[in-house]
Amino acid sequence: MSTIRYLTQRQAIVDICVQLADTGYLAGTGGNVALRLDEQHFAVTPSAADYYTMTAAQIAVLRLDTLAQVDGELPPSVESALHATLLRARPDRPASVHTHQPVASAVALIGCALPLREAADRAELGPEVAIVPYGPSGTGLLVRALRKRLRPEIHAYLLRNHGLVCNAASLADAARLLGRIERAAAGWLLEQGRTRAPDHPLHAFADAALAPLTAST
Ligand SMILES: [Zn+2]
Numbered sequence: 324m325s326t327i328r329y330l331t332q333r334q335a336i337v338d339i340c341v342q343l344a345d346t347g348y349l350a351g352t353g354g355n356v357a358l359r360l361d362e363q364h365f366a367v368t369p370s371a372a373d374y375y376t377m378t379a380a381q382i383a384v385l386r387l388d389t390l391a392q393v394d395g396e397l398p399p400s401v402e403s404a405l406h407a408t409l410l411r412a413r414p415d416r417p418a419s420v421h422t423h424q425p426v427a428s429a430v431a432l433i434g435c436a437l438p439l440r441e442a443a444d445r446a447e448l449g450p451e452v453a454i455v456p457y458g459p460s461g462t463g464l465l466v467r468a469l470r471k472r473l474r475p476e477i478h479a480y481l482l483r484n485h486g487l488v489c490n491a492a493s494l495a496d497a498a499r500l501l502g503r504i505e506r507a508a509a510g511w512l513l514e515q516g517r518t519r520a521p522d523h524p525l526h527a528f529a530d531a532a533l534a535p536l537t538a539s540t
Contacts, residue, residue: 333379339494344374348424357406359417369397401461416490423486426508431481449477457483509536
């Protein structure tokens with residue numbers, strides 16, 4: 324019987340992907356998930372993965388320093404270098420998740436940092452979700468833009484016109500923090516609409532769409 328290296332961790336990635344796909348944070352084949360395995364290696368979802376049919380053996384295992392693939396049946400995500408940048412910078416936060424979750428991605432389209440006002444959000448994520456200037460997916464340009472903006476007290480970054488990347492102490496923690504960010508993004512967008520365009524004809528529509536998302540779950 325063949326054994327799969329790092330089976331527990333790779334299966335944990337599969338499981339969290341299904342959970343995040345169910346919530347709509349990973350939609351279609353968008354987004355990707357990485358987990359540091361030891362000092363030299365990390366695991367990452369395959370490129371263009373279907374989260375509902377993905378298996379642990381398909382999860383790629385890469386060297387953290389060179390991104391050389393050492394295991395996994397499919398090629399790694401095009402955002403592997405983005406994850407490696409976060410994982411190298413924060414060995415104490417071995418989980419890294421990139422999503423196109425809808426409300427935080429709307430803030431990324433506006434191109435502002437997302438301020439975090441709730442004490443619990445600030446305690447876990449820092450004072451804001453910082454904004455990283457636009458770089459096309461899977462490019463060195465995007466990786467360098469993120470690297471330049473890394474700050475030790477900030478654990479989530481909006482990628483301009485694209486989505487979000489968050490790193491955490493575990494995959495479960497990352498999934499929970501993504502929910503907190505989505506809620507904070509909904510609250511911030513509502514507030515912006517109310518203060519900047521209180522008479523806009525779409526205001527009531529935005530209110531109806533966003534207000535339920537600000538409730539704690
Ligand atoms: Zn993406």
